Amino acid sequence: MTAPLVIRVKDRDNVAVAVHDLETGIEVMPGVLTRDPIPQAHKVALVDIPKGGEIIRYGVVLGYAKHDIACGSWINEHMLDLPQSPSVEHMEYGTHIVPMEELPTPPRTTWMGYKNAVGPAGTRNILGVVTTVQCAAGVVNKAVQKIKQELLPKYPHVDDVVAVNHPYGCGVAINAPLAVIPIRAVRNLIRHPNFGGQIMLVGLGCEKLTYERLLEPDEINAENCLTLQECKGHDAMMKALMDMAERKLQRLNQRRREALPLSELVVG
Known part of the structure; x- marks a missing residue:
């Protein structure tokens, strides 16, 4: 054909x-x-x-x-x-919901993914290193390169290590009404299904976007948060980041794909 x-x-x-x-x-x-x-x-x-x-x-x-x-x-x-875009303030959603009985029978009812304790499953197994502020991005980018070169090969069941940077967090009107949008975005990225629930959040120490705005109280600890200004110099920062990453990689490396229902898969 x-x-x-x-x-x-x-x-x-x-x-x-x-x-x-x-x-x-x-x-x-x-x-x-x-x-x-x-x-x-x-x-x-x-x-x-x-x-x-x-x-x-x-x-x-x-x-x-x-x-x-x-x-x-x-x-x-x-x-x-082009048609006029509707106002997002009053936009209707869920206007074309098809009843379950009218949906076609899927050719497959399961997929191979990484199950998470909370939320949908991951399609990959990745260590995500998230920054609270753009001022930490340079150090984190350098550390991620080093982690990928020196640590990642030791953990064959981990797919990748990624730096999640953003141009926010320093000197902003953190309590402004629309500040909720970037804060919500960073909170959700920390909990991305592909990160396997392993939180690695790196702050500088003087930013407006603090750990309290991004994590739950029981998540704010030395296991999940690293403040660069508490390290004495570049080499100390790198060592702290490498040590933290290795602990996270060890846990992620224990994960395996398993057959999961389609309800565990989010495509977006």
Whole structure:
């Protein structure tokens, strides 16, 4: 069977997506010849679309044609009038919930993942080193390089070590109403399913974004938190980070994939 040149996601779609770059004059579907070169992953019109007509992909309206579009034409963002985005303050959610009995039977009901004590399972087994403030990023980045070179090879069941940095935490209005958004994001990253519940949070010592804002009270201890200003110099910082990472890697290395229900898998 010849591989398709385009992919039409839903039957009601009036456009299809090019699998790879297409030249002019290629028949991508019966009766549909490309009128323009179509770049890979871009849309080609499957029917004549009048000015103001709907552009439908994934079964939903992406926008409206600014002018008549002939069948086989390349459709790009400059050819569409986009619908007005709804206000996020009053946006409805959960408006297209399909009843369980109407869902198709999945070809598989389990997957191989890393089970966590709390929350969904992980798809990988990673040590995440999270900073409280951008001022700690340089030291943490250097430490992660060293950990990956010197420690990670000793723990074959751990997939990777990553630094989670962010441009926040120093001299900010920490109690401002919208400060809850970046703080919430960092809190959630610390608990990423792929990090296996092993908290390694590195602070500087003078930031506004303190451990108390990111961790639960029982999580704030020397096992999970490392303050760089308490170390006497660069070498002491590196040793403290390496020692802490090794303890975390030893625990992560004991984890193994296991068959888990699809309800344990979060895709996002």
